[in-house]
Amino acid sequence: MPGAVNLGRMRAGYKARLPFTAAAAAILLAGSAAIEAAQPAVLRAAVRSWRQAHERAIVTDFVTLLSMPNVATNVADVDRNAAWIEQQLRSRGFTTQLLRAAPGTPASVFAQRQVRGARRTVIFYAHYDGQPVGQRGWLTPPFEPVMRTALAGGQTVDWRAVAPPFDPEWRLFARSAGDDKASIEAMLAALDALEASHIRPTVNIKLLYEGEEEQGSTHFAALVAKNLDLLRGDLLIMGDGPMHQSGRQMVNFGNRGFIGLTLSVYGATRPLHDGHYGSWAPSPAVSIAHLIASLRDDDGHILIPHFYDDVAPVSAADRAALAAMPPVEADLKRALGLARNVGPARLADGYLAPTLNVRAIHVGDEGPAAANAIATHADASLDFRLAPGETPQHTRELLEQYLTSQGWFIVRADPDLETRLAHGRIVKVVWDEGGAIATKTPLELAASRAVVASIGRTVGYPPIELPIVGASSGMADIVGQLEVPMAGVSIANYDDNQHAENENLRLGNLWDGIEVYAGLLADLNW
Numbered sequence: 001m002p003g004a005v006n007l008g009r010m011r012a013g014y015k016a017r018l019p020f021t022a023a024a025a026a027i028l029l030a031g032s033a034a035i036e037a038a039q040p041a042v043l044r045a046a047v048r049s050w051r052q053a054h055e056r057a058i059v060t061d062f063v064t065l066l067s068m069p070n071v072a073t074n075v076a077d078v079d080r081n082a083a084w085i086e087q088q089l090r091s092r093g094f095t096t097q098l099l100r101a102a103p104g105t106p107a108s109v110f111a112q113r114q115v116r117g118a119r120r121t122v123i124f125y126a127h128y129d130g131q132p133v134g135q136r137g138w139l140t141p142p143f144e145p146v147m148r149t150a151l152a153g154g155q156t157v158d159w160r161a162v163a164p165p166f167d168p169e170w171r172l173f174a175r176s177a178g179d180d181k182a183s184i185e186a187m188l189a190a191l192d193a194l195e196a197s198h199i200r201p202t203v204n205i206k207l208l209y210e211g212e213e214e215q216g217s218t219h220f221a222a223l224v225a226k227n228l229d230l231l232r233g234d235l236l237i238m239g240d241g242p243m244h245q246s247g248r249q250m251v252n253f254g255n256r257g258f259i260g261l262t263l264s265v266y267g268a269t270r271p272l273h274d275g276h277y278g279s280w281a282p283s284p285a286v287s288i289a290h291l292i293a294s295l296r297d298d299d300g301h302i303l304i305p306h307f308y309d310d311v312a313p314v315s316a317a318d319r320a321a322l323a324a325m326p327p328v329e330a331d332l333k334r335a336l337g338l339a340r341n342v343g344p345a346r347l348a349d350g351y352l353a354p355t356l357n358v359r360a361i362h363v364g365d366e367g368p369a370a371a372n373a374i375a376t377h378a379d380a381s382l383d384f385r386l387a388p389g390e391t392p393q394h395t396r397e398l399l400e401q402y403l404t405s406q407g408w409f410i411v412r413a414d415p416d417l418e419t420r421l422a423h424g425r426i427v428k429v430v431w432d433e434g435g436a437i438a439t440k441t442p443l444e445l446a447a448s449r450a451v452v453a454s455i456g457r458t459v460g461y462p463p464i465e466l467p468i469v470g471a472s473s474g475m476a477d478i479v480g481q482l483e484v485p486m487a488g489v490s491i492a493n494y495d496d497n498q499h500a501e502n503e504n505l506r507l508g509n510l511w512d513g514i515e516v517y518a519g520l521l522a523d524l525n526w
Helices: 022-030 040-053 055-066 075-090 181-196 220-226 284-295 316-323 329-336 392-405 417-422 446-459 475-482 507-522
Strands: 095-099 108-113 121-127 146-148 171-173 204-210 235-238 250-252 254-266 355-362 377-386 409-411 426-431 464-466 469-472 486-489 504-506
Touching (some): 040 446, 040 507, 055 181, 121 507, 181 507, 250 446, 254 486, 284 355, 316 464, 377 469, 486 507
Parallel strands (some): 121 235, 254 469, 409 426
Antiparallel strands (some): 095 108, 108 204, 146 171
């Protein structure tokens, strides 16, 4: 985990945060009281001092945001989040508007502020929608934020009744606490800290907060295409994802592509007694197991012919960055209860290659519902993480060509009796909607170096540089349309349980994230 922030008790009592008014923004832009090009140490100290005096107000705002349901499939809930975020930004002097690809689609919040004398425009991206919340094991309702003293077995904390400073090891539990509302709250607090300290940003600011990232950004590319002139800038900073497992601040420069699908295989038209028919009728459970085993081996290598042909070569700069990353694998194995790993020995070394993951296999029943019967069908849910150079379309073609070569007859809907009688091996292939290619910004670009340098000055050590993260997003289409380099700056703790039950954010990560974002606003030049 990141080192604890020094939270010595402030001599002054708690001071409520004042809203960032349009008048205050005008003062900031005019520069009458602004500190020009604040020194990194001065900037960091000013932001930290402000945060220490306003911890309760920051957490109060964050809890308000986390209390709003935001599952991406419910557009009405998502819109309520968008309206709250837009109001927060407008009160801080931003020009704002809600962007939609089409009526009835989730809104993206756009806000901008011009800064006198700034030569560059930076687009800060995050998403405010969240994953579904139906997972078993939530300790408390996912939209009723609760503070706990630790990740596992921690005690509930009544933070409203406790005098700050708050323990940076406390964790706030709620859906989207780490993925991805933390980046939005860190930005809001960073803006307030700079305004209160009379420190002017060094870049023009554009904020783009998406409302359907967790549903695959289905409409986001069209939204960007409709608003290209509005959204253009010199650099896109993506505030999604967790920090490095070592707890050190990390900058990444891309993400893998993605395509998902469901496979279904078939047996008899009705369940069969496995004693009478087990040595004669094909078993869908066995068929799906053999099919999956033919797609990848136990070491994670994809067995589909020519699957690796399109993978872009790894550059010398990328190899050097990967080699410089601190080792975390031994600690991860202990924490996760793993005696072995698949693929490369070092975790990040696999990010520039594709993977095939089996998300789920469903066949028959188990437990009290189990029956000694051969099931009628079996389903498997899969996804591919694509390396730079690969495309969803070619992935579809390669997989289906391979299935056909192995004797599978491909259908798009459940087969009728005539089809079942004509083909001994039938597989229904249903591809998930959408898909994405990988995106990757060279580490050597001036903008890339500027982000690394700014964060290094803030945290006091060279941040980890990761050429690409293992996760995926729809950002490649966006980056391509805007023709802009991208850097990913994550602030969430690596064990934040994103996409799962008991998602949480460690408070110290939020405190550090506020300082990092303030530095990117007021100490970024190239």
